[in-house]
Amino acid sequence: MADYSLKPISLIAQTEMQEKLDNLAKPIAGLGRLEELAVKIAGIQNSPELSVDQRCCLVFAADHGVAEEGVSATPQKVTAIQSINLLNGHTAAAAIANSVHCDMKVIDVGVHAELDDPRIIAQKIRWGTRNMVQEPAMTRDEAERSIKIGREVAHQVIESGNRIILLGELGIANTTAAAAILAARYDIKPAEIVGYGSNITEVRRQHKIKVVAQALKRWHPANDDAMTILQTVGGYEIGAKIGAMIGAAEMGVPVILDGFISYAALSLAELLTPKINQYVITSHASMENGTALAIDYLNIEPLLDLHLAVGEGTGALLVLPLIDAIENVLTQMNTQNEMQFGYQP
């Protein structure tokens, strides 16, 4: 596996940003977590000026062999259908992206269908992973390729001018893979981390718990072996998200993560490159059952809690207005000094 070298975070830019915020006409720390967000981005971008005008949401799409176990409420073909609908502007994330002025790209890393639309970035590894109950979801080579593809796509969109990257995904049955990854990574009992995904019944969730338990019993990947966890119970889009996180961090670009599937990707990315946490912004607490546990183990504090359970990057996109708000704060507010020259009672 490649050895990733991440640019160091700039403590100078962080201090400069905090000084700018402290100089503004407001109580110290008055803008709370928005200030933390500004300082974090300044450190990553090595500048006390936020640069987020050109933003891109990468939506990695792939199918999951484990879907044949009946773990999802949704037919597999929805991955392909929504990949195209997204590009036409008609999915939840696409509609939100339009309102927050964010470019979107769909990358086919393993959709179980022919997607011959030229707008799709065609990087299909296979027509879906294998069913993790019967075989490892992927080969080692496929797992490595999924990370490589994500990393290269991130590099490309950054080279074309994007200054902040958002990550989403489409993949029917991927809440099963994400739960299995988190269970393997943190030795969590499947019953505690498996949720309702795209809204399954409790009866079906009990079955999904058994499916995850069966797969983990069969492959029992070591909890610190990211590549074996990804290979045995992961997904191509999850590997690609790991790669995109690393690729953006390598280029000093902040990455906004999405929901439950992002937690799984982050849990493995941390093993591959522990400093990744400094580069990722966790957007929202997903509705998925295992969220509280995952957040606890990852030691993250997502900014929003909107009970979202769509994926596609919806939660990540909703953080952009917060960042735009800070940008306006930095450029439009009075400083403490300027405040004196305003209205005199």
Ligand SMILES: O=C(O)c1ccc[n+]([C@@H]2O[C@H](COP(=O)([O-])O)[C@@H](O)[C@H]2O)c1
């Ligand atoms: O992001 C989340 O937290 C999230 C929670 C539930 C469902 N999803 C989306 O719904 C699909 C997976 O649901 P499921 O039930 O097929 O595992 C997949 O396309 C995800 O992007 C996403």
Ligand SMILES: Cc1cc2nc[nH]c2cc1C
């Ligand atoms: C309609 C639909 C849209 C989605 N987008 C991501 N996962 C999804 C699952 C469903 C069911």
